[in-house]
Amino acid sequence: MNFKLFKLGAAAALTVSGASVISNLKPVAATTYKSAIKRVKISYLPGNGVRIWTNYQNGRFMGFRAKDGTEWNVVKTAVDKSGNLWYMVGDNEWIQARYTVDIASTASDLKAEKKSKSLLTKAKEAVTIKLPDKADKTDKKEETKTSKTAKASTKKTAEVATVATSTLNKESKESKNVSQSVDSVQGIINLAKEQVGKSYAWGANGPDTFDCSSLVQYVYQKAAGINLPRTTYDQVKVGQTVSINELQPGDLIFWGSTNAPYHVALYIGNNQYVNAATPEQGVVLQTLSSYYYPTIAKRIL
Structure with missing residues (x-):
């Protein structure tokens, strides 16, 4: 990635609410370090930039700014006497870390990140492989539930059928008894006569x-x-x-x-x-x- 520095012309500086704001930023090529320890993005006022200093401790403003939204390789970190964290982004070029957000680590950290992603992918694959088992368990659970429901339904149907059969048998028996009773009564009447x-x-x-x-x-x-x-x-x-x-x-x-x-x-x-x-x-x-x-x-x- 080709990172840019922006040069500030003295005549282009103006003051808004007491803060120095850049109205005209000119890109200046910055050295890309293979030994970068991390990469950051400038998070400042939109359309403006963060000052670049010659040193983190008692340094002077170089007249350049890192534009908001641009990405930079960090090759070194340091803390000044006031406890502020600084990032070295070029040859004797420093910016305050508080105006940046981490994008990703580089070099060994990127390797670690890649390894982490690989492990995450494997973990996801493992989960994916296990999903059918879970699905099977769910299916089996649903199947068991369905089976139980079917059995309960069958049992209920059988009970209803039994009750119905019992009722029919009882009614049939009662009907038969009534019929026999009627026949018996008629037989009694006939024999009595x-x-x-x-x-x-x-x-x-x-x-x-x-x-x-x-x-x-x-x-x-x-x-x-x-x-x-x-x-x-x-x-x-x-x-x-x-x-x-x-x-x-x-x-x-x-x-x-x-x-x-x-x-x-x-x-x-x-x-x-x-x-x-x-x-x-x-x-x-x-x-x-x-x-x-x-x-x-x-x-x-």
Whole structure:
């Protein structure tokens, strides 16, 4: 690089705010030293220059200035009595360091800088080489995360499917039970009607002669496969108690109290019931009436 000195003509000097400023700078070639220890740039007032002195200690102004923004090789440094740092930039040519900024070191420092850059490049390459590993780890992490999410989703789906299946099975089972219940109730009604006309005898167990409780026991066992207790006293204790006003076909209806029921019949709907009434009546189909109204109702199905 060809560095320049600028010569100041005496007539060109003027004063601005008490400072000597150059209005006309003429470049003068400066010696470039291979033994330079660093390189600096003049950082002064734009368009102006820093004075160049013959010596850092009690030197005289040479009449030249180093222009703002120009670059200079520094071959030597020194500190004056006041503690100011000076740079030697030519043959007995000195400038104050405070008006400069370092650009780069030269000679051995430049070599060190080159080595430093080389190490930095290698470091960057090492980082670059490791980046795929990091990326792989990130990918694996994302893959693991995705896998976990997928597994969680699959698990959730499986749980939902299980719940849905369970619900469907339950509903299917309930539907099946309802269907079976309906079929059973209808079978009970049909079988009960078939017994109408048979005789009554207290303590008889059928199939041709019944008393009130044996008729109910026989019909439920044959039509629905449900084994009810033999006596009215025990039959009133099974099943779900329901209101007389909410009777459904297949319900058992009792007269008397829970502790002392004296008669039982099988409700078949439409306010009708089948029962083994008396020795004179036998098994008959009758209609509910206000003067002979049941007091208890039990739902078996």
